[in-house]
Amino acid sequence: MSVAVCVGCGETKEGAFEPCDGCGLDPARGGTDRMLQARSLLLSERFFGEESLKELGRKIRTGEPVSYDTGRLSQLVEELKTQKLPVISRSTPGCSIVTWSVLGMLVVLAAGLAYLYGSWRH
Ligand SMILES: [Zn+2]
Numbered sequence: 001m002s003v004a005v006c007v008g009c010g011e012t013k014e015g016a017f018e019p020c021d022g023c024g025l026d027p028a029r030g031g032t033d034r035m036l037q038a039r040s041l042l043l044s045e046r047f048f049g050e051e052s053l054k055e056l057g058r059k060i061r062t063g064e065p066v067s068y069d070t071g072r073l074s075q076l077v078e079e080l081k082t083q084k085l086p087v088i089s090r091s092t093p094g095c096s097i098v099t100w101s102v103l104g105m106l107v108v109l110a111a112g113l114a115y116l117y118g119s120w121r122h
Helices: 032-043 050-062 068-081 088-092 094-121
Strands: 004-005 012-014
Touching: 004 050, 032 068, 068 088
Parallel strands: none
Antiparallel strands: 004 012
């Protein structure tokens, strides 16, 4: 996990999509708020060094305006739209449950068809 800064309060946290201990802001639960997620992603080790992140965090804490790179933000929004980041899918365990229940239903269906086919042949 990389170090990131909370866009809400400037607290340092682990990973851009981790919920913040300071203010409770959870970008992954923002759902469709891609701009919030993009901003969170921007304020992470992926784009800034540790010192810059500390400085950005200090700015947010003291209420100073932080200038986000709008070009990079829209690029990140696009990236979030097209690719499913592992951190996001990790925070939605319901996804795998749906996949498994669909698979289970298919197995039951196949078994049922095989049984019907078998009894029809006899
Ligand atoms: Zn926070």
